[in-house]
Amino acid sequence: MFKVVKMERVVPNIHLMEVEAPEVAEQMQPGQFVIVRCAEGGERIPLSVADWDRKAGTVSIVFLEVGVSTGKLARLKAGDSIPTLAGPLGNPTAIASEGQVLCVAGCYGIGSMFPIVRALHEAGAEVTVVLEARAGFLLYWEDRMSALAKRVFTITRDGSSGQRGHVTSLPEMLRQTGIAPRQVIVNGCTFLMSQTSKTLGGLGVPVTVSLNPIMIDGTGMCGVCRVSVGGKMKFACVDGPDFDGREVDWTELLARRKQYMDEEAYLCHRASSARGV
Amino acid sequence: MSPGLERERGLTMPEKKKLDLERREMPKQAPHIRRHNFCEVAHGYTAELAMAEAQRCLVCKKPPCIVGCPVDNDIPGFVQRIAEGDFAGAIRKLKETNCLPAIAGRVCPQETQCEVKCNLEKKKAPMAIGRLERFAADWEAAQGQVEMPEMRPPTGKKVAVVGSGPAGVTVAGDLAKLGHKVVMYEALHEPGGVLTYGIPEFRLPKQIVRREIDYIRKLGVEVVCNYVVGRTKTMEQLLSSYDAIFLGTGAGLPWFLNIPGENLCGVYSANEYLTRMNLMRGYAYPKSSIPIKRHRHVAVIGGGNVAMDSARTAVRLGAEEVYIIYRRSQQELPARHEEAENAEEEGVVFKYLTLPVRLIGDEDGWLKEIECIRMELGEPDASGRRKPIEVPGSEFRMPMDAVVVALGNSPNPLIPSCTPELKVTEKGTIFVSDFATGKTSMDRVWAGGDVATGAATVIMAMGAGRVAARSIHEYLTGEKLAATTSEVTNS
Numbered sequence: 042m043f044k045v046v047k048m049e050r051v052v053p054n055i056h057l058m059e060v061e062a063p064e065v066a067e068q069m070q071p072g073q074f075v076i077v078r079c080a081e082g083g084e085r086i087p088l089s090v091a092d093w094d095r096k097a098g099t100v101s102i103v104f105l106e107v108g109v110s111t112g113k114l115a116r117l118k119a120g121d122s123i124p125t126l127a128g129p130l131g132n133p134t135a136i137a138s139e140g141q142v143l144c145v146a147g148c149y150g151i152g153s154m155f156p157i158v159r160a161l162h163e164a165g166a167e168v169t170v171v172l173e174a175r176a177g178f179l180l181y182w183e184d185r186m187s188a189l190a191k192r193v194f195t196i197t198r199d200g201s202s203g204q205r206g207h208v209t210s211l212p213e214m215l216r217q218t219g220i221a222p223r224q225v226i227v228n229g230c231t232f233l234m235s236q237t238s239k240t241l242g243g244l245g246v247p248v249t250v251s252l253n254p255i256m257i258d259g260t261g262m263c264g265v266c267r268v269s270v271g272g273k274m275k276f277a278c279v280d281g282p283d284f285d286g287r288e289v290d291w292t293e294l295l296a297r298r299k300q301y302m303d304e305e306a307y308l309c310h311r312a313s314s315a316r317g318v
Numbered sequence: 319m320s321p322g323l324e325r326e327r328g329l330t331m332p333e334k335k336k337l338d339l340e341r342r343e344m345p346k347q348a349p350h351i352r353r354h355n356f357c358e359v360a361h362g363y364t365a366e367l368a369m370a371e372a373q374r375c376l377v378c379k380k381p382p383c384i385v386g387c388p389v390d391n392d393i394p395g396f397v398q399r400i401a402e403g404d405f406a407g408a409i410r411k412l413k414e415t416n417c418l419p420a421i422a423g424r425v426c427p428q429e430t431q432c433e434v435k436c437n438l439e440k441k442k443a444p445m446a447i448g449r450l451e452r453f454a455a456d457w458e459a460a461q462g463q464v465e466m467p468e469m470r471p472p473t474g475k476k477v478a479v480v481g482s483g484p485a486g487v488t489v490a491g492d493l494a495k496l497g498h499k500v501v502m503y504e505a506l507h508e509p510g511g512v513l514t515y516g517i518p519e520f521r522l523p524k525q526i527v528r529r530e531i532d533y534i535r536k537l538g539v540e541v542v543c544n545y546v547v548g549r550t551k552t553m554e555q556l557l558s559s560y561d562a563i564f565l566g567t568g569a570g571l572p573w574f575l576n577i578p579g580e581n582l583c584g585v586y587s588a589n590e591y592l593t594r595m596n597l598m599r600g601y602a603y604p605k606s607s608i609p610i611k612r613h614r615h616v617a618v619i620g621g622g623n624v625a626m627d628s629a630r631t632a633v634r635l636g637a638e639e640v641y642i643i644y645r646r647s648q649q650e651l652p653a654r655h656e657e658a659e660n661a662e663e664e665g666v667v668f669k670y671l672t673l674p675v676r677l678i679g680d681e682d683g684w685l686k687e688i689e690c691i692r693m694e695l696g697e698p699d700a701s702g703r704r705k706p707i708e709v710p711g712s713e714f715r716m717p718m719d720a721v722v723v724a725l726g727n728s729p730n731p732l733i734p735s736c737t738p739e740l741k742v743t744e745k746g747t748i749f750v751s752d753f754a755t756g757k758t759s760m761d762r763v764w765a766g767g768d769v770a771t772g773a774a775t776v777i778m779a780m781g782a783g784r785v786a787a788r789s790i791h792e793y794l795t796g797e798k799l800a801a802t803t804s805e806v807t808n809s
Contacts, residue, residue, distance in 0.1 A: 296684075
């Protein structure tokens with residue numbers, strides 16, 4: 042069992058969970074993920090890691106409450122335990138040691154982007170961070186990012202923080218600021234990653250995305266996390282999770298991620314009826 | 319062994335014994351009932367049936383059946399004890415060579431191993447060795463108390479076993495009995511490997527797997543789940559705290575046909591399909607929180623045991639039509655005869671000499687049709703089987719809402735991918751310099767089972783585990799344990 046040492050609601054629907062897992066913390070690198078089960082009999086879900094503390098032996102995960110399993114995770118309290126936290130899994134994000142890197146993050150991806158920004162900064166790269174959300178109250182960790190990045194921009198749909206709009210305004214922003222990144226890194230929901238890849242594909246630099254398909258074992262056995270990258274079948278758990286977003290078949294990935302949406306909705310309904318909600 | 323020698327062995331039958339050629343059938347659930355549940359299909363022999371079957375044994379002086387057994391079970395030895403009603407003696411005998419008799423009795427391909435060698439096979443009524451093995455193991459479990467084997471005093475040596483499938487469990491059990499401290503690491507949340515995630519409940523109840531793992535624990539083996547060796551700890555780190563490591567990490571990524579449409583929604587690899595059902599207990603959805611689809615028309619591609627397991631799982635999930643699509647003919651079907659027969663009884667339709675060429679989806683990315691082409695058999699190919707050749711212009715389509723691809727898989731890639739110093743073969747298997755020891759290219763590291771040989775059977779993995787355990791023991795203590803007859807014969 043893995044003890045939860047801290048639970049915190051970061052912004053509405055997004056939670057931070059800090060779990061005791063000393064061996065996982067010891068090996069963790071930016072861009073890697075863990076497989077978590079919220080309870081006995083629960084699903085195995087891949088979650089990106091937002092931070093770790095090797096001395097305290099803990100791993101922190103920022104996740105979006107979206108279905109039954111993440112709902113159960115969100116209702117855990119410090120002192121509770123989860124039965125599975127396996128990892129670190131996947132290949133670490135390649136960290137550039139010089140030049141300009143543009144990091145675009147949204148939703149739970151802001152969490153997983155933090156250690157990438159930290160590593161880039163420590164390696165000597167000049168980091169520009171763009172945080173994206175529907176509204177300003179859904180943004181978080183601007184302060185943590187500002188402490189490491191050269192610049193932090195925000196984009197919100199309603200204009201309540203920073204630039205109004207979506208990531209489609211990024212090329213214009215780059216033009217105005219004169220930033221010429223050698224690499225773009227995107228963490229967040231599939232939609233954000235696909236849009237950013239399309240929008241910034243024309244820059245002619247790699248757009249590193251951290252894919253989040255459905256997984257079961259997460260260790261290179263079941264094959265459910267297969268994605269088409271550059272026309273080839275790749276497995277996100279062992280070949281990824283990072284790929285060049287310019288080569289990813291986003292339509293396929295978006296469809297595959299939605300496969301169990303109806304069944305999941307039914308489970309959520311069942312779970313809330315059982316709680317008398 | 320030459321056919322001549324087999325005939326000669328046939329002559330060693332005691333002449334006076336009256337031949338009983340009635341192979342006792344094992345009671346099982348009727349097809350129309352078992353189609354709707356995930357409970358085990360076969361009920362197993364009663365004590366009377368087991369004794370009657372066991373009494374048919376000819377007790378050959380040079381028993382050919384043992385030669386066919388990858389772990390060298392003393393088959394006439396345990397069968398005779400069952401014949402005499404000494405069931406405790408029978409299981410004790412079995413456990414001398416096989417630490418998983420309840421499992422081997424259920425999933426071993428006896429018809430190509432021990433039973434095919436039986437002298438009664440010539441009369442078309444070989445001893446039902448698997449059923450008897452299973453009976454003895456189940457009898458012991460039913461007594462509520464499992465007898466502990468003789469244990470050697472602790473040697474102070476520590477061995478890490480990576481992977482808790484049939485190979486790992488065998489190594490762990492053997493080495494624990496020899497007095498070594500064994501820690502068995504499992505990446506998933508439950509031990510058992512393919513026995514847990516792959517083989518369905520109706521063929522191998524998970525309670526039995528848990529029972530066998532508990533037995534291994536009682537031998538002193540520590541089982542650590544949720545631990546991904548290679549990632550949670552590197553091989554190098556593990557080597558610093560253990561005297562030896564055995565890698566039995568099993569199956570890896572599934573193979574696909576490389577035809578258009580394999581990433582459509584509704585197309586599964588058998589690994590995914592079965593793991594979702596078995597390890598995750600998706601079949602209990604919505605009581606379990608593992609979402610699954612209940613498809614109406616399911617096609618399973620492939621003709622092995624995994625294909626049979628997938629098709630029979632689909633039947634139990636309520637599919638109206640389930641097909642096995644296999645490119646060769648019934649003669650070449652690699653699945654165990656018994657499993658194919660069970661599948662057919664349950665309503666699975668076999669489409670032989672058929673090859674899928676394209677999977678067709680709708681505008682939302684969901685599978686809706688499968689396009690196949692008919693095949694005919696040509697000249698024998700490298701495998702000795704007649705090569706299937708496409709019949710031009712014979713393409714046809716079938717409406718389908720799920721396809722399960724069961725063509726096999728590559729070895730697990732995880733440890734080799736994060737351990738550059740570990741040599742792998744072209745096929746991706748961990749390189750083993752000598753299958754008589756299981757030694758890999760890394761010092762103090764052994765490997766066995768699917769990760770070293772490519773996809774094979776549970777019993778082959780157990781056999782490899784046995785070999786590696788002996789080699790590890792020799793390395794740790796300098797003591798050479800005798801090799802078993804079947805290994806000598808097969809090598």
